[in-house]
Amino acid sequence: xxxxxxxxxxxxxxxxxxxxxxxxxxxxxxxxxxxxxxxxxxxxxxxxxxxxxxxxxxxxxxxxxxxxxxxxxxxxxxxxxxxxxxxxxxxxxxxxxxxxxxxxxxxxxxxxxxxx
Amino acid sequence: xxxxxxxxxxxxxxxxxxxxxxxxxxxxxxxxxxxxxxxxxxxxxxxxxxxxxxxxxxxxxxxxxxxxxxxxxxxxxxxxxxxxxxxxxxxxxxxxxxxxxxxxxxxxxx
Numbered sequence: 001x002x003x004x005x006x007x008x009x010x011x012x013x014x015x016x017x018x019x020x021x022x023x024x025x026x027x028x029x030x031x032x033x034x035x036x037x038x039x040x041x042x043x044x045x046x047x048x049x050x051x052x053x054x055x056x057x058x059x060x061x062x063x064x065x066x067x068x069x070x071x072x073x074x075x076x077x078x079x080x081x082x083x084x085x086x087x088x089x090x091x092x093x094x095x096x097x098x099x100x101x102x103x104x105x106x107x108x109x110x111x112x113x114x115x116x
Numbered sequence: 117x118x119x120x121x122x123x124x125x126x127x128x129x130x131x132x133x134x135x136x137x138x139x140x141x142x143x144x145x146x147x148x149x150x151x152x153x154x155x156x157x158x159x160x161x162x163x164x165x166x167x168x169x170x171x172x173x174x175x176x177x178x179x180x181x182x183x184x185x186x187x188x189x190x191x192x193x194x195x196x197x198x199x200x201x202x203x204x205x206x207x208x209x210x211x212x213x214x215x216x217x218x219x220x221x222x223x224x225x226x
Contacts, residue, residue, distance in 0.1 A: 033214065042120075042205050042216035043160070056212030090160065104150075105214065107160040 002026070004093050004108035012114045013081050021076045021111045025093030031055075032074040033105060034066055035090040043090055049074055050096055078113075086115045118143045122206045122217035129196055130225050137191040137220045139180075139206035147210030149173075149182050149189040154203045154219075163191075163204070198224045 005024045013019050025032050031050045035043035048056035049068035068074045072093075078085055092105035123138040141149070151163040151173070164173030169184035178193045189206060201224045206217040 035214075035216075040219075042207075042218045045213045045215060048212050048214075058213060092160075104162050104165060105209075106162075107152075109159045 004091055004106055006089075006091050006108040006111050008111060009109070010112045010114075012116065014116050015081055015083060017081050017115075018077065018079050019081060019113060021078075021089050021091075021113070023074045023076070023091030023093075023108060025072050025074070025091075026106055029093035029095055029106070030072055031094045031096035031103070032068055032072065033092045033094075034074070034076045035092065036060075036085075037088040037090055037110070039087075046076070081115045083115050086113060088112050118147070118208060118210070118213070118215050120206050120208055120215050120217040122204075122220055125203075125219070125221040126223055127220060128223045128225065131198055132195045133224075135191070135193040135196045135200075135222070137204055137206075137222070139189045139191065139217060141187050141189065141206075141208050141215075143187075143208055143210060145210050147208040149180070150207045150209065150214075151178070151180055151189070151191050152205045152207060152216075154205070156202070160205070196222070196224045198226050200224050 007022045033048040034046040037043045045058040047066045052068045063079045066076045088110040090110045091108045094103040094105045148167045150165045153163045164175040166173040166182035172181045180191045203219045205219045
């Protein structure tokens, strides 16, 4: 079975631009979460989605938004990019069997975003 | 809010040495606790987990016990190998969010 896939692999943008990152979960997984990992730090939680609804949100500004589609894939959008948005963006999927979002998460390889 | 604190690295050990990486947490409710590992050039992957107090998670010779009284989930391995060189992340999950520690880099010398 394919793992979590993310696209694109790398992306270079300039300040003020907008970016869309994409994620396809493992087949059968209904929950998708997004994380930002700055070099040398742990992943920071951005969003968790389940059945197209946002269930959890981290401490990120409103410039960050996401959505989940009927096939459970997901997009992360970031508007008005800042230099500080440069990071590895990770997507993770889980089965979520009604466990309150505590199921094991399976991570994709990430999208490396560079903002110039 | 919820948080995870783990020991700073890097940690450098010789092969066959005993490993402990400390992790403590603060959380409301009863989170699940995880250790994830990131090998060089690879993505994050689950190493082990524990879902309730006194549970012990184990995998590949690594162990960690969910200690509610000390709010800890320390990672241990009796004899490390060069192939264990990686970055290790402690994490808690609950309330529809997952919080990671900053990570501890482990170097194992032959």
